[in-house]
Amino acid sequence: MAYAIRPYRENDAEALAIMVAAAISEIGAHAYSPEQVAAWSARHTGAGRYRERVAMGDVIFVAADADDKPVAYALIERDGHLDHLYNHPDHTRRGLAAQLLASAESHARERGIAKLYTEASDLARPVFERAGYIVTGKREFTIAHEGRDVPIHNWPMEKLLK
Template identity: 35%
Template sequence: MRIRDYAAADAPALAELYHRSVRGIGPRDYSARQVEAWASLAPTPEEIHRRYTDGRTALVAVDGGDHPLAFGDIEADGHIGFFYRAPEAAGTGATTALHDALEATALAAGLARIHVEASEAAKRFLLSRGFAVIKRRDLLIGDVPIHNFAMEKWLR
């Protein structure tokens, strides 16, 4: 397992990984209706590519065969956007390595703070990495109520 920069050829695999992650891990914390609503927000490969060539840092955790296990991104202001692990990649170290690489990017840029809107699963993981919850966010996707958490971590 290693972390590398996003490459254009990754876009279809990352779009597919997003779907599998939401459908495979989402049901631990969210209802079937909520998971469907969340999956409806899944980006197309074209949307991923546009987003990941806009200047932000986009990183991919890959296995020995260069297949994506997890991916995530961080913007210049320290905002973490996507943070998704493939269901079958539990225990590979991909989530931890991805998080550490995103944080290292922020540190290298001299940022004081990183922040994210975290799902329940992301909240559990990020609490263990020194993030704090700012507030719960109650949202609607279409007519489906769902929630996440605004979280932040001060780096210095």
Template identity: 30%
Template sequence: MEIIQFKDSNIKEIVSLFYETVHSVNAQDYSRAQLYAWASEEEKDTKIQIWKESLNQNIAYVAKIKDKVVGFSDLTHSGHLDRLYVHKDYQGKGIASALVDMLESEAEKCKVLEIDTEASITAKPFFERRGYKVVCTQTIERKGVKFTNYQMVKKITF
């Protein structure tokens, strides 16, 4: 596996990975209506443009195996871990851990005191194993559909 900084040329593969992952991996914890509100095909073209801009502004990494995107993650300069997704066929292989290791290392270099994230029900155990603590359970709404996720935080030690 190779981890590289985000490049614009990876954006379409990243957005496709996002849709596939949400609709397969997260299906164990969310209803069909929630999955479609979270990741609807109609937004794909818009998401490509918006995510290209935000991934270029953030600290963003892409995991590749044999030139195929198998995961990605990004962190704002203020310490918000915005996105972490691993391809549905590559779950449990250490890809998410490798990506978050890179982001946490960058946070340390930038003297960020803590990292926060909004974790799905599916991702919560992963973040807990890495030392993130639940600040609160929250209900968010997208397109009139309600979801549960968790505000989580991890203190960064220098």
């Protein structure tokens, strides 16, 4: 299947919201408990958030299939924080995450950003490592969900750009 990396478009928001829900519930379940997946997923609801992020100056790169339907995306903030990297479960292991990271890196270099950084899940960590990111620690935290604090973790990572 042919894919293209392109900038976010206003009409992508709904597809991205659906994609992230599927990615967290289906892919996240391979490394996290059902309770952790539910808490993580609850933090990513609604298409309006993508529009807000773009309006604030964040940039979203979209991997689209041959029909121009979004199947993966990366969201980078103005300071080099890579906040999202998600693939639809039907489009994993095709190099899309690596291509999106390369697009984010090119974007950062063009803007003189000296460092990219993220907090990667257990599942995303290997993709970031292959792209040259270094783990700087392990972050243990909780997500408030349904009246409880659900423990979860991720991996702070960074890549210095020269």
